[in-house]
Amino acid sequence: MTIIVNGKPREVKAATLDAVLAELGYNGAHVATAHRGEFVPAAARAACRLEEGDRVEILSPIGGG
């Protein structure tokens, strides 16, 4: 199915957020996730089921003021 990851359409096989992270190569990365605009804690990713067209945000640390 196609989901929107960080604003870009991505074709994925996985159906849960943790599996999608692994599929997209974020295994072990220090990131925070959101699904449909809501924060999904790391511990809740396995239970977070994705549907066609869902929006996922994957954020990581960067310099800030």
Added chain:
Amino acid sequence: MLVYGTELRSRLLLGTAQYPSPAVLAEAVRASGAEVVTVSLRREGVAGGGQGFWQLVRDLGVRVLPNTAGCHTVKEAVTTARMAREVFSTPWIKLEVIGEDDTLQPDVFGLVEAARILSAEGFQVFPYTTDDLVVAGRLLDAGCQVLMPWGAPIGSGRGINNPYALRSLRAHFPNVPLVVDAGIGLPSHAAQAMELGYDAVLLNTAVARAGDPVRMARAMARAVEAGRLAFEADPMEARDMAAPSSPVIGMPVFGA
């Protein structure tokens, strides 16, 4: 300075954006003596961010204060704060809710609402606010134990636009930690903020965009220290007319 139960010896908080290189950032943080640096969250894959940046910050051994920079709504700011708490493993959040893009002026109504929500969730909120006295009171009511009024718009380097308002805030809230956040361009601005009795200064662009960021970080550290010492020393009052500093009594007469 005691903030949310944490004692900070350095009164300079430094941002980590816009440096010419990661090596210069690291050296500038060391030169500044800052114990707290601000950080942010962006989409994974953005240049300059990610796992390398995070490793660099961790190696510096400083405390991080994540921000919600760029957020324009309460929902964006609250969601970003929740994500930041997990990624950076800290309840501290520099709360920004931007209301206007030319000035990056805080939306103080959204700010107070977001501060209330986050404080109730156990966050320790550092609100980036204006110098408005009434808003400051509302932020304290919302659970904030520190206030961070702007000196001037973010990145403008204009210094302290309204010393009267900042002096007024200081006088009204003598026991609340107050940090001038944004607008500092020169060490003299930082010193002025400290002379007004502010507890600390938070700046980024003034150091990162200097020709020699490391040297400027050192200059800012000294200015903050000098300004604080001056405040503690209880400066003299300014006056309009001259007053001789050398003794008047005992002047010789050299007339013919």
